[in-house]
Amino acid sequence: MMNPRQRKILQLIIEDYISTAEPVASRTIARRHDLGISPATIRNEMSDLELLGYLEQPHTSAGRVPSSRAYRYYVDSMMEPGTVTAADRALINGWYKERRRNLDEIFQSTAKLLSRMTQNVSLVLADKQGSASFLYLRFLPLDREHAILCIVADDGSVDNCMVDIPLGMRPAELDYLAGKVSRILEGKPLNQIGDDLLKEVRECIIEDEMLFNNVVQALRRMGGRSREQKVFLGGAKQLLNKPEFRDVERVKELLGLLEEEKVVRDLLQIDEGSDSGLKVTIGTENKLSGIQDCSMVQATYRVNGRIVGTMAVLGPTRMEYGKVISVMDYLHRYLKTLFATAR
Amino acid sequence: MMNPRQRKILQLIIEDYISTAEPVASRTIARRHDLGISPATIRNEMSDLELLGYLEQPHTSAGRVPSSRAYRYYVDSMMEPGTVTAADRALINGWYKERRRNLDEIFQSTAKLLSRMTQNVSLVLADKQGSASFLYLRFLPLDREHAILCIVADDGSVDNCMVDIPLGMRPAELDYLAGKVSRILEGKPLNQIGDDLLKEVRECIIEDEMLFNNVVQALRRMGGRSREQKVFLGGAKQLLNKPEFRDVERVKELLGLLEEEKVVRDLLQIDEGSDSGLKVTIGTENKLSGIQDCSMVQATYRVNGRIVGTMAVLGPTRMEYGKVISVMDYLHRYLKTLFATAR
DNA sequence: GTTAGCACTCATTCAGTGTGAGTGCTAACA
DNA sequence: TGTTAGCACTCACACTGAATGAGTGCTAAC
Numbered sequence: 001m002m003n004p005r006q007r008k009i010l011q012l013i014i015e016d017y018i019s020t021a022e023p024v025a026s027r028t029i030a031r032r033h034d035l036g037i038s039p040a041t042i043r044n045e046m047s048d049l050e051l052l053g054y055l056e057q058p059h060t061s062a063g064r065v066p067s068s069r070a071y072r073y074y075v076d077s078m079m080e081p082g083t084v085t086a087a088d089r090a091l092i093n094g095w096y097k098e099r100r101r102n103l104d105e106i107f108q109s110t111a112k113l114l115s116r117m118t119q120n121v122s123l124v125l126a127d128k129q130g131s132a133s134f135l136y137l138r139f140l141p142l143d144r145e146h147a148i149l150c151i152v153a154d155d156g157s158v159d160n161c162m163v164d165i166p167l168g169m170r171p172a173e174l175d176y177l178a179g180k181v182s183r184i185l186e187g188k189p190l191n192q193i194g195d196d197l198l199k200e201v202r203e204c205i206i207e208d209e210m211l212f213n214n215v216v217q218a219l220r221r222m223g224g225r226s227r228e229q230k231v232f233l234g235g236a237k238q239l240l241n242k243p244e245f246r247d248v249e250r251v252k253e254l255l256g257l258l259e260e261e262k263v264v265r266d267l268l269q270i271d272e273g274s275d276s277g278l279k280v281t282i283g284t285e286n287k288l289s290g291i292q293d294c295s296m297v298q299a300t301y302r303v304n305g306r307i308v309g310t311m312a313v314l315g316p317t318r319m320e321y322g323k324v325i326s327v328m329d330y331l332h333r334y335l336k337t338l339f340a341t342a343r
Numbered sequence: 344m345m346n347p348r349q350r351k352i353l354q355l356i357i358e359d360y361i362s363t364a365e366p367v368a369s370r371t372i373a374r375r376h377d378l379g380i381s382p383a384t385i386r387n388e389m390s391d392l393e394l395l396g397y398l399e400q401p402h403t404s405a406g407r408v409p410s411s412r413a414y415r416y417y418v419d420s421m422m423e424p425g426t427v428t429a430a431d432r433a434l435i436n437g438w439y440k441e442r443r444r445n446l447d448e449i450f451q452s453t454a455k456l457l458s459r460m461t462q463n464v465s466l467v468l469a470d471k472q473g474s475a476s477f478l479y480l481r482f483l484p485l486d487r488e489h490a491i492l493c494i495v496a497d498d499g500s501v502d503n504c505m506v507d508i509p510l511g512m513r514p515a516e517l518d519y520l521a522g523k524v525s526r527i528l529e530g531k532p533l534n535q536i537g538d539d540l541l542k543e544v545r546e547c548i549i550e551d552e553m554l555f556n557n558v559v560q561a562l563r564r565m566g567g568r569s570r571e572q573k574v575f576l577g578g579a580k581q582l583l584n585k586p587e588f589r590d591v592e593r594v595k596e597l598l599g600l601l602e603e604e605k606v607v608r609d610l611l612q613i614d615e616g617s618d619s620g621l622k623v624t625i626g627t628e629n630k631l632s633g634i635q636d637c638s639m640v641q642a643t644y645r646v647n648g649r650i651v652g653t654m655a656v657l658g659p660t661r662m663e664y665g666k667v668i669s670v671m672d673y674l675h676r677y678l679k680t681l682f683a684t685a686r
Numbered sequence: 687g688t689t690a691g692c693a694c695t696c697a698t699t700c701a702g703t704g705t706g707a708g709t710g711c712t713a714a715c716a
Numbered sequence: 717t718g719t720t721a722g723c724a725c726t727c728a729c730a731c732t733g734a735a736t737g738a739g740t741g742c743t744a745a746c
Contacts, residue, residue, distance in 0.1 A: 060739075237599060370707085387719090498688080
């Protein structure tokens with residue numbers, strides 16, 4: 001359906017448009033690239049490409065703009081993979097040296113890194129859905145009235161919170177308590193600690209109602225958190241550099257969407273079945289109507305098959321797919337090993 | 344220097360401008376408020392007010408706009424305190440129920456809350472400058488190769504990080520080690536753990552170089568972190584709703600500034616000597632040139648006299664000072680008690 | 687199949703003009 | 717002496733129409 005020359009022209013148009021954000025005219029193509037044919041011929045081909053649904057015209061006397069379909073074709077069968085620059089690789093390699101503290105911080109700074117490297121908005125979803133199981137809890141004494149309750153999960157995540165302890169209760173007693181409670185809950189998935197188990201726990205801490213409530217609260221929180229999907233947004237200001245967002249209203253609309261955690265969660269919803277590669281969603285392929293002029297490149301982390309989170313770069317359809325995809329691919333693999341060694 | 348009528352007129356102009364963002368004309372004042380004098384008279388007064396430096400004219404045929412000086416006068420001696428609505432109080436009271444997990448999260452969600460309530464950008468600086476001292480550390484075993492290193496400070500803050508442990512080292516041995524190290528470091532301010540102390544620590548862990556490095560790294564991090572001032576930004580999109588930021592360039596400039604942590608740290612730098620009240624900085628009073636058309640209301644938290652952090656609301660000079668100040672005052676006091684009971 | 691030439695479309699720019707919202711000044715008035 | 721009506725003046729803003737130029741589509745010739 002598309003002859004090689006049309007393919008070539010389409011490619012040039014897409015690449016031109018990606019770099020300039022201006023509708024591409026036949027003459028521009030003829031001038032910029034030596035195809036050995038005249039603008040008129042290119043016009044004819046462009047006309048055909050428009051009929052095929054690959055190009056669109058904002059108005060009669062403008063150049064032409066690639067359609068979502070064109071980008072899809074470009075990404076699937078025209079684009080060269082693109083390599084990650086040495087500078088970017090160095091940036092990634094150095095980035096996590098100082099930031100391996102905990103998962104949240106890793107995700108947060110990944111968002112920052114991604115948006116910096118791709119010059120686009122990035123979204124990172126920390127999805128701990130059903131991931132971790134209770135390992136044990138412990139009290140770290142602080143002073144006569146307070147201790148820090150540490151709940152340790154089998155994936156290495158820890159939840160701390162301060163709890164009031166019965167005045168003068170001794171460390172040894174706290175340890176004893178912690179042991180008893182731990183034995184009850186050990187191995188239980190954090191998000192499945194229900195009333196029945198808590199009832200058992202209550203029987204251990206029967207002596208002190210308040211302490212029990214504190215512990216329950218912390219458990220709930222951690223269980224809840226483990227179901228919770230935390231969203232990190234990076235580089236919102238990158239939006240403002242894109243000519244397609246010169247209009248404040250448009251920025252407001254999109255930013256409004258992205259500040260709604262629920263929306264972002266839906267947007268990044270991982271379909272369980274997908275393989276672990278990158279997923280590219282282009283323009284009108286997006287279900288969310290507010291971003292149908294945007295594209296998204298998404299990668300999902302798995303640790304031992306369990307989903308840990310997903311990260312995405314969101315930008316105008318006129319995105320540097322080659323660059324974004326290669327960066328994400330590299331970063332994705334990098335993080336995979338990071339997670340693998342950390343755990 | 345200002346007669347009562349001028350005062351009244353100035354007040355009306357300021358309040359009008361705050362709510363409309365349009366330069367205020369003499370006729371508007373005459374029409375909207377029944378002062379019993381004609382626009383011409385008001386014009387005369389306005390002219391005087393301009394000479395006194397309280398009003399400015401964007402151009403000849405526009406109305407007038409309050410100067411920084413006017414807002415300063417307004418805030419200091421004209422404005423009524425304003426009360427926090429029941430809805431806002433309820434919002435605050437409910438807000439932290441689910442969010443008392445740890446300091447970072449409290450700060451983060453405070454930023455969100457503040458910007459939501461004041462419809463402005465909020466900045467929260469978690470300043471742990473020289474606050475905490477080392478209490479003890481402990482290893483929480485995870486599996487044969489990993490443990491979680493918990494460093495507990497006397498203010499109840501905890502740092503967790505995963506460390507590799509020598510294969511097969513037993514929990515009891517780890518506890519012994521932890522005890523030895525803890526005894527060396529106990530009571531030392533976290534940001535003053537220097538090479539001399541670390542050398543002592545090394546002698547404890549001489550057996551395992553890697554473990555030592557891990558511990559040192561974590562200590563450094565926590566020491567570093569305790570000096571570090573973490574910045575949380577809330578509600579950046581609020582900017583876009585303000586007519587003074589209809590221009591994308593302006594938004595970009597300001598957002599660029601606010602994403603620079605260093606700039607924000609400088610901006611929020613707390614002058615040690617100030618009392619614990621609110622600090623209002625208006626327009627040109629700001630030292631940072633990029634925000635001289637903005638005002639900032641700032642409150643600093645102290646726990647037992649030690650600075651824990653500071654929060655600020657940043658908006659156009661045309662800010663609803665009454666509302667913002669009362670909200671911040673209320674929230675400030677609320678958090679004070681929250682911190683007091685949490686600690 | 688290719689291309690030059692030309693008519694046609696349409697966004698954008700710019701000057702010119704009118705309009706209306708303001709002010710400042712002056713002179714009259716209470 | 718303070719107040720006000722009246723009027724001239726300023727200036728942003730909106731509107732208009734013309735010129736411009738970047739494009740395309742079509743046609744006829746090569």
